[in-house]
Amino acid sequence: MNWEYESPRKAYGNTLIELGREREDIVVMDADLSTSTKTAMFGKEFPDRFFNVGLQEQNMMGIAAGLARSGKTVFASSFAVFATGRAYDQIRQSIAYPRLNVKIVATHGGVTVGEDGASHQMIEDVGLMTGLPNMRVIVPVDSNEVRSVIRFVASEDGPFYVRLTRTALPNLTDGEFEFGKGRVMRDGSDITIIAMGIEVSYSLLAAELLKKEGIDARVINMSTVKPIDRDIIIKAARETAGIITVEDHNIYNGLGSRVAEVLAEHQPARMRRHGMHDEFGRSGRWDILLEHYGLDDKGIAKVVSGFYKEVSK
Amino acid sequence: MGTLPDEKIRELKLKANEIRTWVIKMVYAAQSGHPGGALSAADILSVLYFHEMRVDPHNPEWDDRDRFVLSKGHASPAYYAALAMRGFFPIEELMKFRKLESFLQGHPSLMVPGVDMCTGSLGQGLSAAIGMALAGKMDGKGYRVYTILGDGEIEEGNIWEAAMTAATRKLDNLIAIVDRNMIQLDDFTDKMVALDPLEKKWNGFGWNVLSINGHDVVQIAHALDEAKKVKGMPTVIIAHTVKGKGVSYMENTAKYHGKPPQSEEEYMQALKELEEERRGI
Numbered sequence: 001m002n003w004e005y006e007s008p009r010k011a012y013g014n015t016l017i018e019l020g021r022e023r024e025d026i027v028v029m030d031a032d033l034s035t036s037t038k039t040a041m042f043g044k045e046f047p048d049r050f051f052n053v054g055l056q057e058q059n060m061m062g063i064a065a066g067l068a069r070s071g072k073t074v075f076a077s078s079f080a081v082f083a084t085g086r087a088y089d090q091i092r093q094s095i096a097y098p099r100l101n102v103k104i105v106a107t108h109g110g111v112t113v114g115e116d117g118a119s120h121q122m123i124e125d126v127g128l129m130t131g132l133p134n135m136r137v138i139v140p141v142d143s144n145e146v147r148s149v150i151r152f153v154a155s156e157d158g159p160f161y162v163r164l165t166r167t168a169l170p171n172l173t174d175g176e177f178e179f180g181k182g183r184v185m186r187d188g189s190d191i192t193i194i195a196m197g198i199e200v201s202y203s204l205l206a207a208e209l210l211k212k213e214g215i216d217a218r219v220i221n222m223s224t225v226k227p228i229d230r231d232i233i234i235k236a237a238r239e240t241a242g243i244i245t246v247e248d249h250n251i252y253n254g255l256g257s258r259v260a261e262v263l264a265e266h267q268p269a270r271m272r273r274h275g276m277h278d279e280f281g282r283s284g285r286w287d288i289l290l291e292h293y294g295l296d297d298k299g300i301a302k303v304v305s306g307f308y309k310e311v312s313k
Numbered sequence: 314m315g316t317l318p319d320e321k322i323r324e325l326k327l328k329a330n331e332i333r334t335w336v337i338k339m340v341y342a343a344q345s346g347h348p349g350g351a352l353s354a355a356d357i358l359s360v361l362y363f364h365e366m367r368v369d370p371h372n373p374e375w376d377d378r379d380r381f382v383l384s385k386g387h388a389s390p391a392y393y394a395a396l397a398m399r400g401f402f403p404i405e406e407l408m409k410f411r412k413l414e415s416f417l418q419g420h421p422s423l424m425v426p427g428v429d430m431c432t433g434s435l436g437q438g439l440s441a442a443i444g445m446a447l448a449g450k451m452d453g454k455g456y457r458v459y460t461i462l463g464d465g466e467i468e469e470g471n472i473w474e475a476a477m478t479a480a481t482r483k484l485d486n487l488i489a490i491v492d493r494n495m496i497q498l499d500d501f502t503d504k505m506v507a508l509d510p511l512e513k514k515w516n517g518f519g520w521n522v523l524s525i526n527g528h529d530v531v532q533i534a535h536a537l538d539e540a541k542k543v544k545g546m547p548t549v550i551i552a553h554t555v556k557g558k559g560v561s562y563m564e565n566t567a568k569y570h571g572k573p574p575q576s577e578e579e580y581m582q583a584l585k586e587l588e589e590e591r592r593g594i
Contacts, residue, residue, distance in 0.1 A: 027451075069444065090471070098423045
């Protein structure tokens with residue numbers, strides 16, 4: 001497909017700069033990864049509103065809470081693994097519980113971190129963050145959506161977790177974002193693929209492969225993982241033979257689990273979760289890893305095809 | 314140093330005694346809570362809320378108020394007592410501490426009028442205080458940020474991250490007070506983790522360090538005054554205290570870290586001792 005690729009991290013950095021120009025209350029924090037997360041772009045233009053605290057993710061989240069309690073709109077960034085894993089208790093106690101105005105925007109979510117390996121490939125963050133009361137969780141599908149999402153979370157009071165990937169993403173949308181709503185990226189009547197983040201584009205490619213097999217797959221982009229769009233899931237369960245979730249995240253406690261909860265409670269249906277199957281990743285180039293874990297177009301098509309054969313018998 | 318008038322000294326001692334009395338009543342009524350570390354911090358809270366801090370009970374969210382973070386959140390009964398006595402909410406609420414119908418959560422929560430930061434999971438309050446101090450500097454406000462840390466609490470690594478950052482950022486509008494009562498939940502602090510030389514540690518982390526008797530209201534007020542004179546660095550006051558101060562059987566023991574008086578007799582004895590102390594003030 002003729003997609004234009006763009007770095008979601010740069011889109012984040014640029015949007016922060018725009019927000020910084022528009023609003024005095026925007027403050028940005030980082031923990032020694034600002035050149036990677038791109039918050040350094042903001043820091044260069046607004047040094048007085050940028051706090052790079054060094055290798056102190058826990059302290060960063062606590063300071064973010066104190067700044068927010070004093071009227072600031074705070075963006076706090078690091079890699080997903082450190083932002084959520086290292087500082088989980090600080091996020092829980094000092095940000096989520098008091099519902100303070102802190103936006104945790106983590107880059108480097110998932111195995112697509114690549115060569116750095118399992119220590120840096122966060123595949124549990126969506127689970128950690130969706131489990132927190134008061135926390136809302138968004139995984140933008142592309143850089144256009146990143147811009148809309150960053151503006152959206154800046155305009156809404158209270159905590160958000162936004163998960164970005166390291167790699168460039170194809171721009172699939174025009175950036176139109178509706179919080180709490182999934183979006184049908186490709187209609188189909190046989191089976192439904194619900195994906196988040198980088199896996200949406202691969203699911204669309206997989207749908208093209210499946211078309212050749214005579215399988216008409218619907219593809220839904222579920223950018224908002226919490227609160228999740230029940231209606232679009234229920235509708236898909238009624239109209240297609242089954243649902244398969246695809247995520248660059250552990251299948252436990254990620255998008256698949258959130259979708260399964262909706263189905264179990266509202267519209268029991270056949271479903272399958274696809275993602276990291278409860279194992280840590282390995283080092284390797286990100287696209288080779290996606291192929292290895294069956295998370296590229298061919299891998300997804302294979303899983304969907306097998307699942308469709310099961311459910312359409 | 315502005316010397317405190319005798320009446321003020323007496324008032325602060327009486328307030329501390331009243332805080333202690335409430336602590337005993339509250340944890341006994343709740344049949345839960347942490348009297349040991351609340352009693353050790355009572356004099357500090359008295360000086361903060363009845364002498365030092367600029368706050369407005371009728372406007373708890375006043376932009377220019379001094380901020381306070383009880384980082385050792387389990388000392389909540391003493392904190393709540395000080396807030397109620399200062400007029401942030403009706404004093405009767407204190408007896409509903411830790412009960413479902415009350416906003417007085419076991420550990421400080423933003424539900425409570427006058428509370429600037431929720432705490433309870435130890436080691437995080439200093440970071441929040443830094444955020445408030447940074448915001449004050451950014452906004453050109455003159456307010457100061459105070460936080461009380463437990464000595465057991467500073468075993469948490471987060472505290473030392475924060476300590477380094479507060480010094481890096483030259484936060485002279487930030488004052489930390491360590492309630493050095495020597496005892497944590499399980500045992501004496503120094504049997505758990507070697508905290509000493511505590512003053513040298515903080516000094517090595519770039520803080521202005523003052524060391525005082527944390528039960529002497531004159532010394533507390535004086536140290537808070539001294540802290541204001543120091544520019545370009547944060548101040549920590551190591552307040553040497555007695556765990557369970559004011560109730561003989563709770564003093565210098567870990568037993569009452571997280572337990573109310575264990576019987577009606579113990580309860581009455583605690584109140585009697587505090588009443589005797591009050592008469593002596």
